[in-house]
Amino acid sequence: MKIVIVGGTGDLSRRMLLPALYFLDADGLLGPDVEVIGLSRQSLDQAGFRDMALAAVRERAGADYDAAVAARFADRIDYIPADLSNAAGAQTLKARIGDAETIFYLSVSPSLFDGICLSLKAAGLTAAPNRIVLEKPIGRDGPSSGAINGAVANAFSEDRTYRIDHYLGKETVQNLIALRFGNALFEPLWTGRSIDHVQITVAETEGVGDRWPYYNDYGALRDMLQNHMLQLLCLVAMEPPASLDPDSVRNEKVKILRSLRPIGAGEIGQLSVRGQYRAGVAAGKATGSYVEECGQPTDTETYVALCAHIDNWRWAGVPFLMRTGKRMAEKRTQIVIQFKPVPHSIFPGAGGADVLANKLVIDLQPDEDISLLLMNKTPGLDRDGFRLSPLPLSLSLATAFGGGRRRIAYERLLMDVIHNNSTLFVRRDEVEASWAWIDGVRAAWAEAGVTCRPYDAGGWGPVAAYNMIAQLGRSWNE
Numbered sequence: 001m002k003i004v005i006v007g008g009t010g011d012l013s014r015r016m017l018l019p020a021l022y023f024l025d026a027d028g029l030l031g032p033d034v035e036v037i038g039l040s041r042q043s044l045d046q047a048g049f050r051d052m053a054l055a056a057v058r059e060r061a062g063a064d065y066d067a068a069v070a071a072r073f074a075d076r077i078d079y080i081p082a083d084l085s086n087a088a089g090a091q092t093l094k095a096r097i098g099d100a101e102t103i104f105y106l107s108v109s110p111s112l113f114d115g116i117c118l119s120l121k122a123a124g125l126t127a128a129p130n131r132i133v134l135e136k137p138i139g140r141d142g143p144s145s146g147a148i149n150g151a152v153a154n155a156f157s158e159d160r161t162y163r164i165d166h167y168l169g170k171e172t173v174q175n176l177i178a179l180r181f182g183n184a185l186f187e188p189l190w191t192g193r194s195i196d197h198v199q200i201t202v203a204e205t206e207g208v209g210d211r212w213p214y215y216n217d218y219g220a221l222r223d224m225l226q227n228h229m230l231q232l233l234c235l236v237a238m239e240p241p242a243s244l245d246p247d248s249v250r251n252e253k254v255k256i257l258r259s260l261r262p263i264g265a266g267e268i269g270q271l272s273v274r275g276q277y278r279a280g281v282a283a284g285k286a287t288g289s290y291v292e293e294c295g296q297p298t299d300t301e302t303y304v305a306l307c308a309h310i311d312n313w314r315w316a317g318v319p320f321l322m323r324t325g326k327r328m329a330e331k332r333t334q335i336v337i338q339f340k341p342v343p344h345s346i347f348p349g350a351g352g353a354d355v356l357a358n359k360l361v362i363d364l365q366p367d368e369d370i371s372l373l374l375m376n377k378t379p380g381l382d383r384d385g386f387r388l389s390p391l392p393l394s395l396s397l398a399t400a401f402g403g404g405r406r407r408i409a410y411e412r413l414l415m416d417v418i419h420n421n422s423t424l425f426v427r428r429d430e431v432e433a434s435w436a437w438i439d440g441v442r443a444a445w446a447e448a449g450v451t452c453r454p455y456d457a458g459g460w461g462p463v464a465a466y467n468m469i470a471q472l473g474r475s476w477n478e
């Protein structure tokens with residue numbers, strides 16, 4: 001089998017794909033016949049690309065770098081200098097790989113997907129079992145994503161098209177599926193009868209930096225919410241699938257995306273906040289503003305908070321509060337399931353303690369942990385009755401399974417492509433449904449004239465996001 005990384009010398013290939021393949025090799029998960037072929041327009045030879053790949057692997061692997069594995073991995077590596085957006089480039093590739101089963105990983109700008117698919121097809125490289133892997137962003141709105149998906153579909157059938165959302169390759173994200181469907185405990189409670197609201201936070205400390213030419217055209221809504229955060233929302237909210245089979249899972253996810261209530265211009269002001277970081281202090285260092293990074297005035301949001309509703313029986317009346325931002329106070333990816341309070345408290349103010357509502361906190365990054373906040377009796381004697389305090393029941397995943405190396409999300413995803421398993425990949429109808437909802441949010445922003453509120457780099461986002469959630473009668477979990 002051949003794995004052709006189109007854009008093989010690029011950033012993603014060096015930081016993620018080559019190291020992930022190396023680790024699969026280290027774990028004995030790459031069959032002896034698997035060849036890794038870097039392809040790009042850069043004029044390099046095989047030795048040059050191997051050196052580049054091994055340097056990238058060494059940097060990423062750090063203490064986990066094993067010279068013997070690296071030597072074996074190097075033997076799998078080849079390089080083809082070619083431009084796949086023209087027929088001649090695809091013919092060069094065809095001459096090298098022939099009829100071997102091939103995975104094409106497009107780690108290039110989506111504007112090139114169309115041309116690449118056309119030339120792969122013309123060179124006779126798109127028939128089964130060959131498959132294609134696409135990186136985000138798949139378009140910047142519904143129509144552009146439809147055009148890209150249409151061009152790809154002319155060359156590869158949907159079951160051989162793997163759209164990556166690297167969040168789905170993260171261990172804890174998969175653990176959400178295990179938590180929900182491997183335990184009978186939660187299911188009866190997993191509805192608006194017991195759950196007050198859900199919060200999804202993806203906070204990053206990094207700024208946009210030199211990615212601004214891409215980012216400025218997208219903003220936080222398209223860059224993070226349309227894909228990663230809506231995928232997390234789907235995994236929290238979907239009905240139990242009949243099996244882990246790709247279509248069973250994705251059928252349930254798409255139902256959620258199609259049930260997202262559209263947000264109109266009249267309510268967008270109460271249900272969303274756009275923000276942009278200004279200069280501040282992040283991680284103890286003075287940092288510039290987003291506008292300074294861009295070098296031009298811009299109203300692109302680097303922060304977004306949004307309140308979504310899912311119009312179905314299970315989730316009627318339950319707000320899904322999402323927020324994501326760059327240059328925030330800390331890196332934190334977290335899902336909070338906030339349960340309703342007890343219907344009647346028999347501990348009225350005992351010892352000054354309130355009965356807090358239970359919450360299930362799922363930390364994805366930087367630490368992986370799942371904890372359930374429960375009320376307990378504070379030990380000791382108290383004349384006025386019980387004193388209560390909240391204590392977390394924690395799964396401490398790192399302790400349970402050992403500190404071990406944190407896997408790169410792409411390891412799982414690449415392994416699944418090799419084994420033809422698309423459960424953790426995004427189906428075309430999911431992409432379309434999520435864009436349809438996101439396009440609606442953007443249209444409402446435009447109609448209502450919602451502009452960005454400034455927030456200090458190194459903080460927790462605009463004050464307006466706190467006002468928004470307060471007006472909804474809730475508060476951010478901090």
Ligand code: BG6
Nearest residue numbers: 136166167204223224228333365
């Ligand atoms: C990418 C976004 O998809 O995800 C980036 O384009 C973002 O802007 C990144 O920083 C976050 O990924 P992770 O795995 O670090 O949470």
